[in-house]
Amino acid sequence: MASDERVCVLEQTPNVEAIITALLDESTPQTEFVQFSRRVIRLVIEAGINFLDMEDHTVETPSGHPFQGLKLVQEPCGISIMRAGEAMEQGLRDSLQSINMGHMLIQRDRENPSSDPQIYFHHLPANIDKKPILLLDPIIDSGATIINALRILVKEGAEDKRIIILSVFASDAGIDRVLGSFPNVRIALARKMDNCQAVRFSKRYFGT
Template identity: 35%
Template sequence: MPYAKFVKPAFDDFILPTKKYADIIIPRGGDNHVAIDLIVQHIRTKLGQHSLCKIYPNLNVIQSTFQTRGMHTLIRDKEISKHDFVFYSDRLIRLVVEHGLGYLPFTEKQVTTPTGSIYIGVDFCKKLCGVSVIRSGESMENALRACCKGIKIGKILIHRDRDETQLIYEKLPKDISERHVLLMDPVLGTGNTASQAIELLIKKGVPESRIIFLNLVSAPEGIHYVCKLFPQLKVVTSEIEAGLNDQFHVVPGLGEFGDRYFGTDDS
């Protein structure tokens, strides 16, 4: 048969060896609709992120891999257990925090290695602090503490009612104007809460260019609002969402992140 004589030997000689170089292999090919839909969504997400990043140089999206996509798939599943939601959220948060720290200034530093050689590296920025937007922002504090030993963390509480916000409480380091600030809130929706928190930091004397806003997911509406209003601010996120629904909820979204993370949701 032609298949056994030509097609199969050609596959074994030329196609099969290339599997080891593939990023992903789809079993059953065109019949695997779930895998194909996942790849299509991944490509669309990357195209959308690329477009917004070209518009706003101060927007930074961490590298999307099938590992990060897998974690996003897990935390978006409404059936996931609280333990797993926290575990995979913490993993993604750590990636965002590590990426955000890479935008801090540094100074050159020279050290002697155990072999007696000289290594020329960099020294971390010493004057920094974290600020979490209560309550969901507090979920990001452990990751920041794990990366920055002894870091000071301030708090901001803002009441949100649809598109209106009101500052309720703030407790910030007295010397915050001298520090670089990592502002933490897992979800950037309309941008109203974030903008009020950023405006408060600026009023406290923090230069806009010294603020890095860390979040897990960002709606395009919030990105447009915040990045236009604060062009010197840096925004670091792990994924850009489709948008906001009629209730101003981020979709596909994570739900009420604080309730899911701290176990205070109705379920």
């Protein structure tokens, strides 16, 4: 866990370091880039799930003995920011198989690339005002895209304290901007780095 309890960065184990190295290597083939991405995405998702509320839960083991453990208080919904966020959807479904998904399309004006991104489309799961939300976007660079997504979610009734952002790479500036605008959200990510867009995540993951 990072020093800010709202931000969880994966422990930089040798395994995580090796995956990150492969993702940043421009010579990594597209098929391998996808495989490495899926591995680290799954780790980020599991880290993000740790932010969700749990409650005590006792079960009976196959040998007939009780086990006192935990279970989710409430299953969240997932929302991916297209199209990069779609790369994280399968990993989320692998972890939470019955999760309901929504989507947002947020893009910059190609004729004015320095402007903040605008929302062109959103389809959200029902009752987002009553559920925790896992917001998927592999890259947090300036933070503008995530902030626009959060504005829509809050406008539609979501509580920012129940929103968890799942990402792969994020810059300190982007994280600070997001938390400065929405101080109650939580963020789970694989690695902090400057100039996250240099990874070209979407182009390399989808091969286009």
